[in-house]
Amino acid sequence: MSARTDIDTLIERMGEAIIGQRDVIERLVIGLLANGNLLVEGLPGLAKTRAIKALAKNLQCDFSRIQFTPDLLPSDVTGTEVYYHKEGGSEFKFEPGPIFANIVLADEINRAPAKVQAALLEAMEERQVTVAGTTHPMEPLFMVMATQNPVEQEGTYPLPEAQMDRFLMHVNITYPPVEDEVLVIRLVRGEEAAASAAPDDKVKSEKPAPISQSTVFEARREIVAIHVSDAMERYMADLVNATRIPEAFGDDLKRWIEIGASPRASLALDKCARTHAWLKGRDYVDPQDVRAIAPDVFRHRLGLTYEAQGEGVSPDQVVAEILTQVALT
Structure with a gap:
């Protein structure tokens, strides 16, 4: 089978475990294929962890979960040098x-x-960890x-801007429609029934083989070959530049944006737009691809003014205004 067929299968399997979050599933897969890190934000109970576990479960990979708490140490994430004593000498x-997964x-x-x-910065950006000089x-x-979670403040520490910028996309999970919530109830009820069934009553079924890592690498090679025209490159650069000189694109943007996006935003737009086009079965990037992923690329990279925050202006509103003001030349 082709890489696209396998990736479509991966998306389908994730959809069986995550009801009503098709866009979120697509963004997780885009992050996987674009070789980037993702920040997933949503209110408690909206299946953030479940969605990520569904991806790892259906992919041939080593999965690691780190529960971040105030008493966690950097070595709890990266690992550490351990002193071993044995006959004939000792060594570290x-x-x-758990970061090594x-x-x-x-x-x-x-x-x-x-x-x-x-402790995550080096791993996220350079794909390596340095401990004790090695x-x-x-x-x-x-x-x-x-x-x-976006609403909890007590006992939390806002992520530094430098770390936020290392996330390829910032994915928001919202409440599902009522119709989908009914399906969620049925799904969880079925899982509970299967888990509580007597051993003799449990139906043994072979689990489908997970999608191999080679499929991901093959898809990445195909995505690299996606055509990006000069006009599309300029359009992506113009969108990012608009966040840096908002006064040139209207009074609202001037009042709302204090800090613009870094060149990482341009690179993320390019990677994610090519991946989005590939998932849609095209071998070229068009404006639809850029506009589809622009909110996820920009929402964590924009520094809003106190005036914007006071007015309740969200990053998504700012991105929507940028997309309205910046023309494709």
């Missing part, structure tokens, strides 16, 4: 931490202090998927 050996779930990442959050590379397939 590096014991890898293919998919790492950093659950409630904003519950740990900055020194622990910083650099340990990560696996070729590696991504961090972090979750956080």
